[in-house]
Amino acid sequence: MECNRNFLTFVAFVFHLVCSFFSTQVLCVDAPFIHIPGNGVISGTYLKMFRTQNIKAYLGIRYAHARRFSPPDVELTPWKGIFNATTFGADCLQQNPMPSMGPETDQILKILSSETQQGGSARKYEENCLYLNVFVPDGLPEINGYAVVVWIHSGDFSTGSPIDVNPFQLVFKQKVIVVTFSYRLNIFGFFTTDDGEAQGNYGLMDQAAALYWVKKNINFFGGDTNRITLMGHDAGAISVALHMTSGEWSKGGFQKAIIMSGNPLNAVKLPADYEGSLDQVSSTFGCPRRPTSMFMQCLRKIDAQRLSENLPVVSWGPVLDFGLSNTSYPFIENQPEILFKRGSYHKVPVIIGVTDMEEVLTLFKDNLDAEISAADLEGFYNDIAVNDMHKLVKNYEWCSNYDLIAESIHFIYDNDTDKDMRKSNKHIISAHTEKFYITPMQMFAEMIGKDQPVYSYVFKRRPESLLQELPRWISVPKYFDQVFVWGNPYMTNTVNWKSADKKIAEIIMTLWANFAKTSNPTKSNVYIKWNAMKPSNDSVLLIDENFNTDNLHNNQRIHFWKSLYPKILYYSADCCNSTNSGGSLLITKTLTIISTLSIIVKLF
Incomplete structure (x- = not known):
């Protein structure tokens, strides 16, 4: 058996030499064989586009094993013979088919994944799903090797797949390696209990295992193992930020980070927050809730497909797991904002950015053409006030100070000079994007900018070739920027791409690849000024036709959400907790707040 294995390795090595020698002149049937010490030999395939565009792909490579509700095991048994890495592995179990995110977003997602799944075959879903894919430029690498981009897919920690994007053009045009991978989702990746029986964050541990495999x-x-960039979008972006604070789990696994359309300071849940959800799971599957060991034993016996298809609606995701295991390190030992503030993170250069209307297609899902009334606008501000107050005071009792909070938001966003018929619509999405995305981005940059360069951007241009029927007041929703990041205007599909979209895609791919190669997005082949953010100059690149820069330091709305709004919340919560005798104090504080708001508006 050992002789056969050695002979196969020798054959693979010879074939690799032959293919490498002739790869610039002829096209081998298979991509060059690769010998991975400790695992074996793999054969890949060539992916082709047009007549002259080729990249090498090694698909469906196992990077770890995992027992249900346990950390991944990175020790792999060597495979026998030559492993055929020419087809994608199964996706991790999730709702199938996935629920619609709205016709516009569904169309963008379909374009992003164009031609990734071979032959249009149906996707497969399995519990044993820890596979990765390596896309390699065709030709000889640089002396130290290609820069590497490791992609964490989008989704909500319950859905998503590595084949949701097609990395062909980024690999072909920019000569970087792209690695995509699956990780456990929903209950399989984030089941946790508050008694130490189940640590949770298994999906994040899978991501760290994939990074370990890539580094190795x-x-x-x-x-090039010294030029690995961890890149993610949406839940993938939050994951990237969590890897920056993950201590031993991801230490040394990457040297750069790209965070797109995710809040890096997003608070993670506490194990106790899942108690009600676990009760639902227990009831749904008839498993005893206590003791936890019996609960987990019962859940482990349930068929994976049945467990996935019958899960109650639960917002699964990362959890603060400090102290929940005696056998493994915590992945999240404290809230991300606290860890970044005190410098407890892996210090790497970062690109971070958002679109200027992230959740517009969700907030206005069935009413894109509707004009929001003043009453609806006030209701939106009230909802923000109620939700934030409840988070602060930890109860749902009525508080008389919601109006104070809502009025302060209205004061900042009221603009009588705006004559646009959709001004209320734009105020809602501006408040949402600036509160939940742009302000955290600016705060994050201030926290870590003193240690390494942080390049921030706001996407303000959506593809001209797509969804022209969208109302004119809508700018760039979530996912629309990804068309440019992955070079979809250069793909062969049914879209009649305009040259302007191709130009933007070329620039974005160049900026991202420059960063992966040199830590400087404008290092070469692009004539754009993009400075790293500084405490005194919160420079942000506005990605549109002009690629100008702006300074968030002078933005009154960002200043409001960052500095003044938290004080208003605490004032209001304090007054809610006080007795009626504190009425005069409330009036004094209210006048102080309104006066401060007036001063801010005059200053800016």
Whole structure:
């Protein structure tokens, strides 16, 4: 058996030499074989586009094993013979088919995944799903190897797949290796209990295991182990930020980070927050809720497909797991904002950015053409006030100070000079995007900018070739920027792409690849000024036709959400907790707040 294995390795090595020698002149049937020490030999495939565009792909490579509700095991048994890495592995179990995110977003997602799934075959879903895919430029790498981009897919920690994007053009045009992978989702990836029986964050541990595999083996594919960029979007972006604070789990696994359309300071849940959800799971599957060991034993016996298809609606995701295991390190030992503030994170250069209307297609899902009334606008501000107050005071009792909070938001966003018929619509989405995305981005940059460069951006241009029927007041929703990041205007699909979209895609791919290669997005082949953010100059790149820069330091709305709004919340909560005798204090504080708001508006 050992002789056969050695002979196969020798054959693979010879074939690799032959293919590498002739790869610039002829096209081998298979991509060059690769020998991975400790695992074996794999054969890949060439992906082709047009007549002259080729990249190498090694698909469906296992990077770890995992027992249900347990951390991944990175010790892999060597495979026998030559592993056929020419088809994608199964996706991790999730709702199938996935629920619609609205016709516009569904169309964008379909374009982003164009031609990724071979032959249009139906996706497969399995519990044993820890596979990764390596996309390699065709040709000889640089002396130290290709820069590497490791992609964490979008979704909500319950859905998503590595084949949701097609990395062909980024690999082909920019000569970087792209690695995509699956990780456990929903209950399989984030089941947790508050008694130490189930640590949770198994999906994040899977991500760390994929990083470990890349760091250990990417050099055999021509990659540079010292130039690994961790990149993610939406839930993937939040994951990237969590890897920056993950301590031993991701230490040394990457040297750069790209965070797109995610809040890096997003508070993670506490284990106790899942108690009600676990009760629902227990009831749904008839498993005893206590003791936890019996609960987990019962859940482990349930068929994975049945468990996935019958899960109650639960917002699964990362959890603060400090102290929940005696056998493994915590992945999240404290809230991300606290860890970043005190400098407890892996210090790497960062690109971070958002679109200027992130959740517009969700907030206005069935009413894109409707004009929001003044009453609806006030209701939106009231909802923000109620939700934030409840988070602060930890109860749902009525508080008389919601109006104070809502009025302060209205004061900042009221603009009588705006004559646009959709001004209320734009105020709602501006308040939402600036509160939940742009302000955290600016705060994050201030926290870590003193240690390494942080480049921030706001996408203000959506593809001209797509969804022209969208109302004119809508700018760039979530996912629309990804069309440019992955070079979809250069793909062969049914969209008649305009040259302007191709130009933007070329620039964005160049900026991202420059960063992956040199930590400087404007290092070469692009004539754009993009300065790293500084405490005194919160420079942000506005990605539109002009690629100008703005300074968030002078933005009154960002200043409001960052500095004044938290004080208003605490004042209001304090007054809610006080007796009626504190009425005069409330009036004094209210006058102080309104006066401060007036001063801010005059200053800016």
